[in-house]
Amino acid sequence: AQTVTQSQPEMSVQEAETVTLSCTYDTSESDYYLFWYKQPPSRQMILVIRQEAYKQQNATENRFSVNFQKAAKSFSLKISDSQLGDAAMYFCAYRKVQGAQKLVFGQGTRLTINP
């Protein structure tokens, strides 16, 4: 079974600085997708960024980028120029390409932004 591990329960960063959230996963599949979701206090799950495993190039979305290391099964999220609105729970998630299209989530990292 696939598993996703986020080893940092909590992280904090000064506003305008850069922070990196870690995620590792375990799978025997060669094709899959990886996601980072943000969950603010409203509890709405918001997609931050997505990576296809077959793509070597790391995905970027404005201030958000990932470091995808397929051999190491690592998928970290870097947030540049942190803003107060970035404060939230961040979840790493895995999904197979073939078969059941379900997301497997990590336990989450609570990110605090210090003004």
Next chain:
Amino acid sequence: DGGITQSPKYLFRKEGQNVTLSCEQNLNHDAMYWYRQDPGQGLRLIYYSQIVNDFQKGDIAEGYSVSREKKESFPLTVTSAQKNPTAFYLCASTRGQGTFSGNTIYFGEGSWLTVV
């Protein structure tokens, strides 16, 4: 606007009662999911359905039941057999299977269930 609608937002259940959480989507998505989130925890899959009239158990299906009679609807019933149902419940949907289609899973706003 297209999206996923969950209702009610807040629900209180008495001991021994069954309650049903509604999930409706107008995105024409094939697959739908129910997740449970406990405080400070990640999301755990309860049930999922990839096509109408078919659904599969997730990791924590005991004490729950679902139906998928229509493409746009996937209600979740929390039965009295679920011993600790107090949690936040999230419904989600996606277009469906497709190699490298990269279908993103979208979420509703969630429902809070409390046992009183």
